[in-house]
Amino acid sequence: MKLLKLEHVQKVFIEGKNRVEALHDISLTVEREEYVAIMGESGAGKTTLLNIMATLDRPSSGQIELNGQNLEKMKENQAARFRRQYLGFVFQNFNLLDTFNNRDNIFLPLVLAEMPYLKMQQRLEPLAQQLKITELLDRFPAEISGGQRQRIAVARAMITQPKLLLADEPTGALDSKNTLSLLNLFAEINLSGQTILMVTHSALAASYSQRTLFIKDGVIFHELYRGAQPRTVYLQKITNSLTALTSEKVGH
Ligand SMILES: Nc1ncnc2c1ncn2[C@@H]1O[C@H](COP(=O)(O)OP(=O)(O)OP(=O)(O)O)[C@@H](O)[C@H]1O
Secondary structure, eight states, X not given: OEEXXXXXXXXXXXXXXXXXXXEEEEEEEEETTOEEEEEOOTTSSHXXXXXXXXXXXOOSEEEEXXXXXXXXXXXXXXXXXXXXXXXXXXXXXXXXXXXXXXXXHHHHHHHHTTOOHXXXXXXXXXXXXXXXXXXXXXXXXXXXXXHHHHHHHHHHHHTTOOSEEEEESTTTTOOHHHXXXXXXXXXXXXXXXXXXXXXXXXXXXXXXXXXXXXXXXXXXXXXEEOTTSOHHHHXXXXXXXXXXXXXXXXXX
């Protein structure tokens, strides 16, 4: 069943006399429980697309439907509620608050939703076990490693039990060991039913998804499904597609 549907989404930025068409014509659907990666060169429009799907920005034209609701005409206060209720975010730089301990960072979206403390605790316990962060909860973000911070950020994104987890370059600030650990974690939470949409520059990260979309010049240029093939074969295909994307640009 589909969770997200974009139809002919276009986004134009106007700055003075300059007109930048970040998204030309994007149509796509994401099924419930899918794990989709979005790749493309710098400036291809990935963040713009993610921001539009996150209701943080609006398309210039086109339709977006998430969980049966149309987003493009939503008023800002309605969009803020929708984000809190249905979306979880994981960023490259974790975006944790240094003055809050890790537990309170995770609780933040529930505090905003005015959930009683006991209920928050009940939500956190199994999640903390799944993410292996129970021992870290009383510490502060500055007292744990980058990989651990990203796990706290994943917990904060998941504590609201979002319909869709949106991740922007989630492995960008991690070393290779923590990258693998995060990718395995995402694969695991996807298997437990979480729909994930991840923007990434990393072919390795994309190879953990079920489907990779390639954006070029504001359109979806190509897509690959993992299907039953081994991850390494899927990774090779992703790498080949990226090479094709770049070499077309230089006119080979
Ligand atoms: N607020 C804005 N105002 C004007 N132009 C913008 C704005 N945001 C993005 N753009 C332009 O839209 C295009 C797409 O940018 P976007 O950030 O979506 O690309 P990206 O694929 O995410 O790039 P990167 O991988 O470098 O993050 C670029 O040409 C960018 O300069």
